Amino acid sequence: MMMKRLLLLSLLVVFTLASGFSQNGKIEFEEYDLDNGLHVILQQDHTTPNIVVSVMYHVGSKNENPEKTGFAHFFEHLMFEGTENIPRHQYDKYVSRAGGELNANTSSDRTYYFEKLPSNQLALGLWLESERMMHAKVEAIGIKTQKGVVIQEKKQSYDNRPYGGILPETMKRAYVKHPYRWITIGDEEHIRNAKDEDFVNFYKEFYVPNNAVLTICGDFEKKDAQKLINDYFAEIPKGTKEIYRPTVVEPAKTAEVRDTVYDNIQLPAVIQAYHIPAVGTPDFYAVDMLSKLMTDGKSSRLYKTLVNDKQLALQMMAFPMPNEHPGLTLAFGIPNMGVDLKNLETEMDSEFAIAREELISEKEFQKLRNKIENELVSSNSTIERRAENLATAYTYFKDSERVNKELEKYFAVTKEDIRKVAKKYFVPTNRVVLYYMPKQN
Template sequence: MKRNAFYSLLLGASMLTMSAQQAKATIKFTEYNLPNGLHVILQEDHSTPIVAVSVMYHVGSKNEDPQRTGFAHFFEHLLFEGSDNIKRGEYMKFIQAAGGQLNANTTQDRTFYFEILPSNQLEMALWMESERMLHAKIDDIGVETQRKVVKEEKKQSYDNRPYGQLINVIFENAYTTYPYKWSPIGKEQYIDQATLGEFMNFYKTFYVPNNAVLVISGDFTEEQAKNLIAKYYGDIPKGTMAIPRPTVVEPEQKAEKRVNFYDNVQLPAVIVAYHTPKQGTDDYYAIQLLTQLLSQGKSSRFEKEIVDKQQKAVQAAAFDLGNEAPGLNIMLGIANVGIKAADLEQSMLAEIEKVKKDGITEEEYIKLQNQAESDFISQNQKDIGVATNLATYYTFQGDANLINTELDRYKKVTKEDIKRVANKYLTKENRLVVYYLPKSEENKGKDTGTPKASTKAPVTTDKAAPKKK
């Protein structure tokens, strides 16, 4: 047993060294600003004749009026309607005819559009994104069309999907002040109530060059890209309206909150959510590794103990939301047949307590570092991954070069750090516990004493790609 453990550690150390050598390959890029405030990042990679063009706007659901939630996600759809020079519904046709693909997604913090095309179609992608930025078609026809699309998306993807309201229930109850209280899908009644003038105002406020970063990654030359960017973006005027940013601070949670939520599901689910630091902080990286320990892969603690050994859950997972502002560490378990929510919760909390009391082993630590390096490297294997990371690092931390250096922050995390953050953040006073229960249990007199959440709460998502137009 000791010899096998030694060989395991030796192999892990070897893999760590090999992975570190791979990670040393520097991603070279150029960045600059246009006079109108548009930030540009160019990353040449001639390994394949493909180019990724992306624009990230620094606007998400947290920038919305609380009485107009869902605007950022709605615009993710609306800006595919066309422009003064692109006919309605032609975005997809242009890209598909050129052998490419495009999509978009919205989070609480930003909206991201991208195209992946053969490199000889770079100019077309840049033209199309400039049209979206300057000449988007925002009229009654487009607004009414996308109102229907968004409602249908909500119905199919969330209202009629098992556990579809889970994310919304979590955020509505975890936050009291900060505008993470709602998720990007928003409330459809606000989209219905909004006027065309309100949509135009939102567009002119947020979808401007000084609130965006343009990233090109792939097979092109810097001179070629700069000339095209000057051609299509140089004359776009800088936005003149103030860009609102949340200034409120979520107060520290000082007592456990418990909620029962009833929905059309067959098996109970247990969610335990803890408030955690924003991305980029030292503790954020330690919590990321802690989350991996609990739920990444078949050998994770949740999987081995709760799913395989105890068979209390058919699925158990944990993930940390790396938000621009302090976010949440969310742990989720779906109970096995015949297992009560309280029993599953007990097992989940027991695994957390083990880390808080005993920490982690050297073998686990090496594995976590290997996973972090593997994930970091794999994210940058494709042009769109590079483009996404460059845009994200610049938008939220003002440092695109984190694409080369962020891995060092994971390496600085020690075993002791992982134990420390578990004790600091994963506390009873700092958590929300949600029992997501079958409706059949609602009237059985089995209430555990926790307050009931409305079964009609709106469904939300933290990422929602647009329906193809």
């Protein structure tokens, strides 16, 4: 029996070290900077035959000119058009022919590109991303093509989609000064009317090594990776334009914003959007725990009370936005047949009032901590998520090690802290309320 335990312990240690985790569960990685400012993060995991090569650029919709919105998201599309050395519409074919996959996404705060490839294709992934950074073709034919693609996406995802207008309608009422007041898709007319040189200037400002993080996770040898990184990225010149970082601070809210919006929908909805602190700030962790308690999943307070117990709502959902600058948490409810929106809103308010007045029970508190622990462990369980988490930590905080500190920050939150942030942030004067109604004939 003792031999079996020793064998299992030995295998566990070997697996832990091979997967890039220390014996205390921390993610192990190395990082350094190239002379041109590119930050590099290397995270080895020899338990998988794959690698993820990713680049995160510190540019999102909040970095845009208010008269030229949608550029960050537009570039997510344009960067697959081709480069000086990659013909148009061939970028993704290099990856698929190698047995890999690729994707990209844009938020208010950053743009992220990645390739997942067999581990023997590291050079390919690095070449592709270096081409994107240095030689992308920002030219008329690609710009014209992607203008059509992005405008069509806006129509499908927002203009013609049931409840698709909730986010833009909420954001433009929640913010009066901060660039979060527009969403990443931007304004159709801004994209349509933008000149080619506008896009060229955007590329030269933001798609530079000193505004990017290169992350490699998976099965690779460090010496090989460092040589290839140097070969493909070291000669890319550092950006010379000043990188725009918005410093505007949204004024503190002192009164509720309330409105009614009509859309092509069958069922009405009530939306409550509460202003919350920026991700990573001391209050954020308590706010995030409260948000999960109230609106995350079918066991959350709002769902359990309003959908299951009182049957006032058909659905309760949440859209948390943990942004680099102070963001929002949206609670979204669709009333049951015959239930007035005001009645549903009143019951939602009652649940938040309880959170402001009463400490969370020990049972709920432990369940919440367990849920967060499971989510954090899961979020780092794959090389895809690990690469993004490491890149995000460095991009937002210049501290990649934050990926190993999140759980202790959540576990430092007390029941009293949760009640305190409920009183501070989840109050009527700090929110937008929208009644989302079917269009009247």
